[in-house]
Each structure stands twice: as structure tokens, then as C-alpha cells.
Amino acid sequence: MPDQTVVHVTEASQVGEARRTAVRMAEAAGLGETARGNVAIIVTELANNLARYAREGRVLLQTLPGPGGGAIIEIITLDRGPGMPDVGRCMTDGYSTGGTPGNGLGAVRRLSHEFDIDSTIGAGTVILSRIGNVSKTSGAARQNFQWGTISLPAPRETVCGDTWRIEETEAEIRVMIADGLGHGPLAHEAAETAGKAFDQPDSHREPAMFLERTHPKLTATRGAAIAIGRCVIQSSVFTYAGVGNIAGTLLNNSERRGLVSQNGTLGAQMRTVRPNDYQWPTGWLLVMHSDGMQSRWTINHQSGLFSRHPAVIAAVLARDFGRGPDDLTVVVIRRLETQA
Numbered sequence: 001m002p003d004q005t006v007v008h009v010t011e012a013s014q015v016g017e018a019r020r021t022a023v024r025m026a027e028a029a030g031l032g033e034t035a036r037g038n039v040a041i042i043v044t045e046l047a048n049n050l051a052r053y054a055r056e057g058r059v060l061l062q063t064l065p066g067p068g069g070g071a072i073i074e075i076i077t078l079d080r081g082p083g084m085p086d087v088g089r090c091m092t093d094g095y096s097t098g099g100t101p102g103n104g105l106g107a108v109r110r111l112s113h114e115f116d117i118d119s120t121i122g123a124g125t126v127i128l129s130r131i132g133n134v135s136k137t138s139g140a141a142r143q144n145f146q147w148g149t150i151s152l153p154a155p156r157e158t159v160c161g162d163t164w165r166i167e168e169t170e171a172e173i174r175v176m177i178a179d180g181l182g183h184g185p186l187a188h189e190a191a192e193t194a195g196k197a198f199d200q201p202d203s204h205r206e207p208a209m210f211l212e213r214t215h216p217k218l219t220a221t222r223g224a225a226i227a228i229g230r231c232v233i234q235s236s237v238f239t240y241a242g243v244g245n246i247a248g249t250l251l252n253n254s255e256r257r258g259l260v261s262q263n264g265t266l267g268a269q270m271r272t273v274r275p276n277d278y279q280w281p282t283g284w285l286l287v288m289h290s291d292g293m294q295s296r297w298t299i300n301h302q303s304g305l306f307s308r309h310p311a312v313i314a315a316v317l318a319r320d321f322g323r324g325p326d327d328l329t330v331v332v333i334r335r336l337e338t339q340a
Contacts, residue, residue, distance in 0.1 A: 148311025
């Protein structure tokens, strides 16, 4: 997966940069003319809102795989306040406080294949829009899981020293985060070596065996902390193995289960890997993150954040619990009700 592209939007002159970046990404992903036009409208509307009303606004852009081999452009905007006092009013069809081209968040929602929003007074707002060459119904019906990711480089770095992978089939899902030691290009090289190992057709599906086989591939790099998990849908068992400081948690509204990793560094020093099995019930979230995020993060259940789209949850966690001087990757996956 390519790094997430970040455009800071704190004034009106940066709106055009965000729009042009998003349209170039849509063109590279092969989106049609109509979809590219919708991407431009959505980014212009959301970026204008950041420039006019928000503090520390950012537009996060990335290309994700869509159903049937297509591509999806993901647009996430986040800020640190002031927040929306009445989200429902802002979502009213045609409502706009600024007269922007999209005529309000209602238009953004209509143009998006997936849309969600979380806003808290004082903390800020996160908005998700996904758009691609797929229908809304096909995007919703294909999944047993719903997921979102944030992966950001350390300040003043051009590449992220972390990487992530998710592979979902009808029978299972696999997820991995790799954190190259340090940050910058050499950390990026180590993390991407692990990512390429995951991408190989002969990549071992058992988490512990994957780590054992990836360890020697990293000896020519700085090394990396890696955690990988696999859930077979029929059994509801999530098998997890980690080496180094990647953290994992399964949780619902009332329970929280930490996932066990062991000390070491792939490519440098690693003991025999011992996997652990956990039950992953439907409706529960999996949160995995690198050490760029604080370990004592929380989800405010009273705010309704737990029920938001995993991409929105990931963005809120990254905004509120990021350490600041390090690469940060967080993956959030919700297991959905099994579809007939």
C-alpha cells in the first residue's frame, strides 16, 4: 500500500492543492470522468470547511482496493476543533454555511459510496468519504469485515517507516502492521520488505510461520517490529502473533482484550514465535497500532465513536493519541454479522 498523502489546510490557498492532489490520485487509480469530478467536488467542499472554520485541518488521501479489482479513493478530513454543535443540521440536503461548490455535507454524503462523520465540541471533527468505480450496494454487500487505516510519517519525513497490509477473502481476513526501526527511508525500507513478503502468493497464512519466514528477509535492513493476525470466519478464531512493540486489542462496548506480542526484532533477534488464539465475535473491533500511538488510548463510548466507521475511529485515535515525533499507523477492523 502507498503511504497516505497528507495536505495541510489552514487557509484558502491550500484548498486547490488538496483538490489537485486528489484528482491526480483518482486519475492514477483509473477512475472515470464522473467519479473524478465527484472527487474534486468532495475535496473542495471539505477542504473549504477546514480553511474557514477548523483548527489544524488536514486532508488525508489514499487509494484502496475496491470490490471486483476496482479502486477506491478515500478522503478523510480531520481537525482539532471547534467541532459541530449540530451535525444533523449540517447534513441537511443543500445546507452550507460557506456557499461552497458542493452545497454542504449533504451533497458530500450523496456523492460518496461510503460516508461517515464524528464531531465533538472542543476536540474536532473527522469526516470520511470513499468514492470509486463501484456501486454503493456492491461495496456494502461484499464484506464480512469493515476496516479503516491511518498511516502517517514522522514530522519532516517524506516516507513512513511503518506499513500495513489487509487481505480479505470470503473465508478469512489477514492483517499486518510492520514498524521499521527508527524513521525515515531506512525504516521505510525495512517495513516495506515485510509488506512485500506479505504480498507474495506463497506467503504463509499461519501468523507464526509468516514471522519465522520473514525474519531472514529483514537481516539486510534495520529490522522491524511486526504483528500479524488471521481470522477464519467459520470458526471466529483470531490467531495473532507479534514480535516487538506493535499493540493489538479486541474490544466491544464493555470488554477489552489485549493481544500478546513477544520481545524482539525481526531481522535482528527473535525467539521462537508463539501464536495465541482469541475469539472474535461479530460486532467487536480489532485495533492494532505501532508505537507512534499511545498505549493508553480509549474510545469514549458515550460519544458514539464506537459505532462509527472504522476509518473514522482510526482517524480519531491517531489525532487524539498520536505521540507526535514518530511514524504512526493504526488499523481498525469491525467484524460484521455474517451475511447469508
